Amino acid sequence: MAKKKVQYPNPDFWKYKDNMQLKPQMDNLKEVGGIFWEMLKETDWKKFGQDRIEDFKSDGARIKEEFAAFMGASNAEKIDLILHGEKHLGRLYRKGAMATVRREWRGIEDTAYDFWRWAKMWGMLLMTFSHDLIPALNMLFYYRWMVSYFCCHTFLDKNIMGLRGSNLRMSHLLIYDVFRYVAENLVFLAKCDEKNGNSRALNRKVVLFDEMTMGQIMAGFPDLLGIPYQLLPVFLVSEIDQLTCVPYIDAVESYGLPADTCPVPSSECGALVIDALPHMGSCFISSSMPCDGSTMASSYMSRRFPDLPVFHLCFPVRYLDEETVDMGAEDIKACIKFIEEQTGAKWSWDAYFEAMKRFNKETDYELQKWEVNKSAYPQLLGPCYELFRKWNYEMDGGNDPRILGTCEKVNKILLKAYENKEEPYPGKMKYRAIVWSCPAHYYANFSNWAANCWGINVLVEMESLNFTKHLETEDKEEALRDLARLYERMVMRRHTNGGYQNVVDELWLQCEQWNAPFIIMYQNVACKNMATVQGILDDQGRQRGYDMVWVEHDLMDPRTVSRRTMRDKVNSYMRTVKRAEPIDASLVEFEDEVCM
């Protein structure tokens, strides 16, 4: 008998009926309408008009300058520009603009491909939202973070800046899956939220997960829907729009939380304080991961939603100590029992093993990517891949069978590109780099910028280098132990917890393996786990003769360290220590304080 094809997400989830209450919606619309009206009244229309005129003038000047540059170029340069795209990407930014002034010209073929993927992405978003359009759009009138998702295409453009050929194609394929996951879950959030869709039937099927808690456990519950609760309203949206979380941080600091705590749990707690998270789900799986601040955010969640049953999933910190694995496995067992009790669903070993077989295959594909990137001809670089890797490892975890197809396609392109010795950023590879510590990648579009501006090609980042052992798919007891090992090595926790060896010794090992003597050391000014090894890293890095650029950042709080300040750290290092000249001088200085 033919095996039943797994559909993901479960098609029933779309069909569950909403129970929207009209009166509260009307009241809310009235309130939002009032706010809009106030804004309209308070707008200085004269200045608004003047700004538009300035924009128009600026566009005119830019077009004139670009035309003059084109006409002044030699024939060979003109042909190169037409066929392979532009080389001065700093032109795309304008002071005070929230988006780039235009899309990037990548050459005829790549621009056409990029446009096709752009249109396909829009199509997917529209189709996904059309599953339940009214609650999804209604979310706009409840949550300010939802507005930022309308800039997702800008986010995409930023993440593929400067990419050409196979790298562009692979990046598009990978990021598409992430976008689809986000779109689908946004619709589910809207359907479930008591204020909004209020689908009681769907809520009974929804298990909420704490910040960054991995999704693999849900593979054993194919009839349930696991949602990383704060991922969409806080974490991910802040990568699209770095300013989204600022009001949450301010709210919780006004409440009394010290400003030195990590902005991730701070933002989550702040979102709870100002009621910016949907009220939904049948239960909540809180977690002690990845760090001390995250552990403590759980009590804020319980405070906001006291009626939501909670299970605290707590894994050993000293995860290299195999004596601790049993405790982790027992906790997973207890968590499964809790979910069964709360939802009435039954854990299915068959479903779990099937998903983990997919996950194992995806891990194999990932290792293949690493092998290529370790070589003299790395192929898949840039934020899309980095983001995909994290999401695939952490959130998808083999649950979605569609992902395997993407991995197959991407690796096919990858190997072909490797055979052809393509360059991911053509003509821009001067330094082989590794990124270490808590990433600020997407806030500053840093790896793309570093490659385009200085030729610093980031081959891999710390958060990609996680658990690669195949998970057990036959023995049930060992499978639980493997799952514990996997969870203990979740993104970031794998390195920042469990002993300094995991972050210090590991760095030197990876630098050797990837032949990457250039280290971009992201220094999240609120991450205590990393701050407490900064001297050791500095000492040992110097002894080894590596280039180490310390780049401070404060994740989703750009007021502490702006993106420009971050870039300046690299600029200064390159000029003073490396005495290098930029590949694209237009990217050395530009203003993007409010640019998404």
Added chain:
Amino acid sequence: MKDLKHLIYFESLLENADNDLVKQAQADGKLAIGYTCFHIPEVILNCDKCFSVRLRAPNTGSIDIATYYMSNYTCEFARALVERGIEGGYQFLDAMIGVDACSMMNRAMEHFEILGVSEKPGFFVTHTDMPYKITDYTLKSYVKQMRLRVLDRLTEVYGVDTSDAAIRKAVEEHNEVCRIISEISEMRKADNPVITGYEFHVLNLVTYTCPKYLILPKLRETLAELKKRKPDAVSPFRARVAIVGSEMDDPNLTKLIENCGALVVSDRYCFGSTPGREVIELRDDEDALTQICLHCMEVSECARYIADEKVLQRRETADRLAKEFKAEGIIYEQMKYCDYWGFERALVSHIMHDEYGWPVLSIDRLYNNGNSGQLRTRVQAFVESLEIKRIHSEEGK
């Protein structure tokens, strides 16, 4: 009140981690075992020829070198320990029992290891994993950690007897210390107590930092003295407060608060007597180590315990202590940069005020605060607010 006979002596013992009694015990052939956190059951470090020293860094001045290694936005207690270690202040230690409960303390212990702060032959640093909640399997893991990573290491390296009998013997001595401190603690419940918060803080701290068998005679004597001590006719204090929060091993902070007119009647913080000075009742039908570990888990008030029942326990304990010791307000304090207590203090200081009805002063502070003018101002304002509340209450407003 007449000064306590041994107070100056006790204060002198707190001047250095390597104090006279530590030196004397080592001269007697005993082994000094350092630790910092309540998650490590103190009593098991007092087996056989070992004695526990809960590490402090008294009289900390500059912590520049530790700041280079651990940055300037991490826990000052952790940095002060590393600085003192680099200076050579912990050369006397025979072992350091690290605990991976909070990241900054764990890193401090790792720096002991990486930077080689002790050259003493046999010296080792061990790291242990701590549970976040109380279940049968977390208890089992905790016991295993204590056995494998602490007791077995002591046996392997120094031949220490860590048998059940040896542990039970250590518990007996430990319990005597606890009984004395608890009895003295009870005296703070009186309307006009015969002991100040500062004196109690000093007494309690020496029990953590000195070998038990050497400090016990002086403790017994002090208890007897306190029983006969006459309080001042009129208490010099204007209000009574309970302190709740994170690590606090500086008696000068208590002195600062009391100099502002607030008698500290309860000490629910790390290095305080709650938890830490509860008698451990052992049964014969179960191994001592398991019972001790469960005891530690149950009485622990660490903000790291994530489970709902422990979260509630912390609030209930703060409320209970404040009531039992007749406090009029609660000071929630947090070592600056402590993530656990940063989140806990922010939330619970609201809850204790809004739901439990306590006046609350919420502060974050540095490691050494004895001379903080800013803190003094805040405590003075709090004392005044408590006085005003009392006046209003007396006037029936």
